Amino acid sequence: MKQYLELFLSYLVVEKGLSDNTLEAYHRDIERYLSFLSRQKIDEPERIRPLEIAEFLAWLKEFGLAPRSRARALSSVRMFHRFLEIENYCDGNPASLIDAPRTVAKLPAILSFKDVERLLAAPAGEIPEDVRDRSMLDLLYATGLRVSELVQLKTREVNRTAGFLLTCGKGGKERLVPLGETALASLDEYLAKARWKLDKKGGSDYLFLSRLGMPMTRQAFWNVIKKRARQAGIAKNISPHTLRHSFATHLLENGADLRSVQLMLGHADLSTTQIYTHITRERLKKIHEEFHPRA
Secondary structure: OHHHHHHHHHHHHHHHOOOHHHHHHHHHHHHHHHHHHHHOOOOOHHHOOHHHHHHHHHHHHHHOOOHHHHHHHHHHHHHHHHHHHHOOOOOOOHHHHOOOOOOOOOOOOOOOHHHHHHHHHOOOOOOHHHHHHHHHHHHHHHHOOOHHHHHOOEHHHEEOOOOEEEEEOHHHOEEEEEOOHHHHHHHHHHHHHOHHHHOOOOOOOEOOEOOOOOEOOHHHHHHHHHHHHHHOOOOOOOOHHHHHHHHHHHHHHOOOOHHHHHHHHOOOOHHHHOHHHHHHHHHHHHHHHHHOOOO
């Protein structure tokens, strides 16, 4: 069965144009699935029935995976069997008959506007790393970019005159995102005071650089945001995605329409963006309960 995994991953790259992170997730899920099948002595696609897939999901549950992770694994298995069917390696898709594990929609963590202000003010120094971190945090909150999009930004992809940046999101889809005056001011400060000091060898295309002159990595920026949150006295566990969630929620709370927020976030499906309307409703309920005299 292992031979089909590489063919499947190639199919996802060529036909679906998926990102590296999504490919890694599919690879991990299907590798685990094929290992399970191997233990069951199943070595041909035609021998796989819905029962085997149900047993695989039960095994994942025993293994300790949460319903959300098991639902994702089933989605990967469905796609895998769909590929096998399209390429005539088997007839039919046994995974299509299996229901996904029930998941409870988990509302993303967000920061209050006051906490965002404290976080953005945390890198207050003038050394290159402080100026860079200030710009990265301002830009992240101003645009709602994913962390991978932020660290992969090239200097040529930011049009400071027009006040927009061009980013390449999931599936290789490009989108234009407005920056805002505060983020532009921080970016101008970074370009004038810090970036040239970090660009040790000169000529790097990447906008944000480490102190060694290399492009910032996702993990490095995770460490940055953890460090700045501690400096700001923010106790909750936050990540770069917390600022993305806060960006979307604060826009909706201040009257932005859902379709515009969807475009800025780069969501392919409006239903993905709609989770933020649940957050704003939950917040309104809490405010009502706290302040209404008869709540």
